[in-house]
Amino acid sequence: MRFITSFTAAAVAASFGVSALAQDGKTRAQVSAEAAAAVAAGTIPYGEVTRDTSRFVSDKTLAESRAEAAAAVASNQIAYGEVTRFADANVGPGRSRAAVRGETIEAMRLGLIPYGQIPVRTATAAELESIRLAGVRAQRTARETAE
Secondary structure, three states: OHHHHHHHHHHHHHHHHHHHHHHHOOOHHHHHHHHHHHHHHOOOOOOOOOOOHHHOOOOOOHHHHHHHHHHHHHOOOOOEOOEOOOOOOOOOOOOOHHHHHHHHHHHHHOOOOOOOOOOOOOOOHHHHHHHHHHHHHHHHHHHHHHO
């Protein structure tokens, strides 16, 4: 009995919803034509992104732009692809692994590295100095162990 009552209520609600949509009086063709006219006039965006092409006006041809980009890649001014081709870049760690590990352990001991949803606490000057010294000690210990 409960199912029949629910089904009847859903059917009545659906019929009101359909009649409310049908009150506009426009056919599908009229709505499609209005939408196409609005897109053509630029009053509504087409697709997922509005494209404002007026900002992207160039005074160079495509061939000139490609030649300029190829020259920049050849002279190592810009990277090409997924790999950076800068040979003279000074890349390397600023601190040793031992120093970073020592600083991390000290910061954890001081409660400055949160976990979960615990809010981050700002370190005091004394705590920052303690962390720095822990890194220096760890680096010194690692150097002595290696010798």
